[in-house]
Amino acid sequence: MPGIGKTTLAGLVYHDHEVSQHFEFKAWLCFSEGFDMSWAKRAIIESVTSRPSVTVERLSFGNVLKEYLRGRRFLIILDDMCVENKIDQNWDIFLSDFEDVASQICLIVTTGSFGFAAQKSINDFYVNMTPLSEEDGWPMLAEFALKYQNDDSYLELEAIGRKILLQCNGLPLEERTLAALLRCKPQVEWKDVLEHLECYNTKLLLKLSYDNLARTKFILKLSYDNLPAHLKACFAYCSLFPQGYEFEKEKLVLLWMAEGLLQQQGGNRTMDEVGDRWKDDHLSYSKRTRYLSLVGGVHDNSVIFESYANCLTTFLTLDYKGCHLRENELVRLFKMRLLRVLSLSHSYITELPNSICKWEHLRYINLSHTTIKKLPESVCALRNLLTIILSNCQFLTMLPEEMWKLLNLRHLDISGTALSEMPKNCAR
Incomplete structure (x- = not known):
């Protein structure tokens, strides 16, 4: 039964302090759109190894479990498991990979199917949630x-x-x-x-x-x-993200800011503070065609880019499913001149073109969890740029020398990179 509190209860367990102290590794996977065994394995490998998805494809799931979980405890939440005809055999295959480390893993599943819970539970341990009195x-x-x-x-x-x-x-x-x-x-x-x-x-x-x-x-x-008009736009923006997507508050506020959805309403509050306040209210549906988000898989349909080339302002690749854009698709993407938000997080990309300097409207760049090695010097010509996210770009060793020219830059995330120093005059 939807809305009865299954995910909330699992979340209370997952975020409990004592539980976190007990388990060395934790992973939360949502399957509201169907059980994807391949994606689940990649997500678990990334969680255990702390490696970006672009580098885990060649790793064996079984070997990773044996190597990293030897003598360690691991909590896995599989949230909102949908019941499908093919899930039985996939579920058994998925569980078989855990046989060698079964004593170290706690697996919690939430599902709307009581039959599935009773049939697939281990030692008949399941909780049938009932409505509140x-x-x-x-x-x-x-x-x-x-x-x-x-x-x-x-x-x-x-x-x-x-x-x-x-x-x-x-x-x-x-x-x-x-x-x-x-x-x-x-x-x-x-x-x-x-x-x-x-x-x-x-x-x-x-x-x-x-x-x-x-x-x-x-x-x-x-x-x-019944939401105020200014909150409806922020709420609607969240429909770009798939069901079950886990929002990071700070990154969502940065996206709202880049899209021009946050307006200072008097007083001395900054746009960041306004965003923090608005974030605490709501999230959901959108009908705009100026935004495009891709979730996982291999996208080879160039018609997508041709259809939106003259109007697209936002392009997002989402979460750790890994989005592979072919070379010809990247070429078309980099010809879109109206982009305000560009996120290629977790995608297979090693460099940005020098022509990025022509994206005069660009306010937000997210290249986190990619194999990019450096940014082109031309990025320093983006005078409207507010945010650059480079977290967990493990091969990034240097930033452009003239970063100080980005006078409107408010947020730069370089955590998890190989940078040894910042460019000169960057403190300006």
Whole structure:
């Protein structure tokens, strides 16, 4: 059942201090789009070896486990496992690789299929999560929705709130989402939300197709519709990322900044501080065609680049699945002159062209986890550049001498590189 708290519970275990002390290695993999055994193995190898995905292709999964996990403990979370016909044999093959180090590995799986959990669990150890009772759900809703309400209106709002709670059927995701929506809202808006939920649930019952997932989507849409306009754009931007993608707060704020989505609203707060505040509110859907994100695999369809060449402002390759762009595709990519955001993280690229200086709109470059060895001197002509991320570029040994010309540069990440010194005059 979606929204019941499976991922949240697994997250509490994964991030617990004592758990982290007990395990030398940890990895979290999300399979909401299907069980990809090859990707799972590459991700685990990268987690264990701390090597970028572009260098792990030649490593044997079994050998890595034996070499790195000898005498060490490893926690693996496999989140949101989808049930498919082909998963049975792939699952057994996947587990067989762990036989030699089974005593050192703790494997936690979350899935919406009780049958899969019962069938595939080891020693019949599984947890069947059930909806929250009203007694358990009300404190959570009250904590977030009534925290800043006046005492005079508390009892009236509590009566409405408990009726709203009954419409959620004990699903924590729905209750938490509605609590955030109702926070600091007057009584009339609480009544409006209750009326919307009652009408929607009645429609589902009349159709004889009562669906928790449909209601959850309705509640999330209701929450989105009530966001302030400036947050909707940031929220919508996140649809560029695949389901289950783990956001890094700082990097997301840098992307918002590069896209011009963060505006200073008076006072002395910087754009970074504005972004931090906005990030704490929400994330999800987008319908813009000016953005393109590629997730894993080999992309050889040059039509993609031809279709967007004259309008694309954002190009992202995402996470450690590794994105391989062929040479002709890179040539087309580097001809796009309107890009504001370029991320080739984890992709197979060794250099940038000198013509990058013509990308006068570029504000963000992410080359992390690539085999790039140096940046061209022409990158110093990008006067609007705000962010350069070069983390874990293990072969990067030098930066352009005239980096000081990047007067608007606010963030430079060179962690995990082979740099021995910074260019002269860089402190300017």
